Amino acid sequence: MIHRFPVRVYYEDTDMAGIVYYANYLRYIERARSDWVRGLGIDQNAMREEDGVVFVVRRVEADYLSPAKFDDDLVVETTTKSVTGARLVMWQEVKRGGDVLFQAEVTIVCVNEAGAVTRLPANIRRRLH
Template sequence: MTHKFPVRVYYEDTDLAGIVYYANYLKFIERGRTEWVRDQGIDQAALRDEDGIVFAVRRVEADYLAPAKFDDELVVETTLEQMTGVRMICRQEVKRAGEVLFSALVTVVAINENGAPARLPASIRRQLH
C-alpha cells in the first residue's frame, strides 16, 4: 500500500534560483513518513512514553531528478519495502502531477532512550505491515 501526503512549495522552501532547496526534500519525506505512521494508527508519543522506543533515520539514499518550484503542488508517496524487528526500509517519492522529482530509499530504526537498537512490539509491527 502506498501512502500519499500532499505538500505545497512555499517561498521559504526555495533557494535563490527559485527552486526547492535540496535539504527540504528530506523535510517533505519526513512529514510523509510521520503521516504514514499516524495513518497506521501508531501514536509515536505513546510509543516513546510507554515503550521507550523512538524512530531514527539510519540511512538515506536519495536521487534528485527534477526541480520543484515555488507554489508547486507535490505529493509525497511512501511505501514500506522491508521490515524487520528493529528496522524498516521505505521507498519515498516526491511527485508533481505524476512526475517523480525526488526518490529516496530510507532506512529507519527503532532505538531506546540510550540510542541502542530496540525491538518493536509485535502489535506495532503488525500495524505497519
C-alpha cells in the same frame, strides 16, 4: 499500499534560483512518514512513553531527479519495502503530477532511551505488515 501526502512549495522552501532547496525534500518525506505512521494508528508519543523507544532514520539514499519550484503542488508517495524485527525500509517519491522529482530509500530503526538500536515493538510490527 501507497500513502499519499500533499505538499505545497512555499517561497521559504526555495533557494535564490527559485527552486526547492535540496534539504527540504528530506523535510517533505519526514512529514509524509509521520503522517503515514499517524494514519496507521501509531502514537509516537505513547510509543516513547510506554515502550521506551522512538523511531530514528538510520540511512537515506536519495536521488534528486528534477527541480520543484515555488507554488508547485507536490505529492509524497510512501510505501513499505521491508519490515524486519529491528528495521523498517521505506520507499518515498516526491511527484509533481506524474513526474518523479525526488526519490529516496529510507531505513528506520527504533532506539531505546540509551540510544541503542532495539527491536520494533511487536504491536508496531503487526501494523506495518
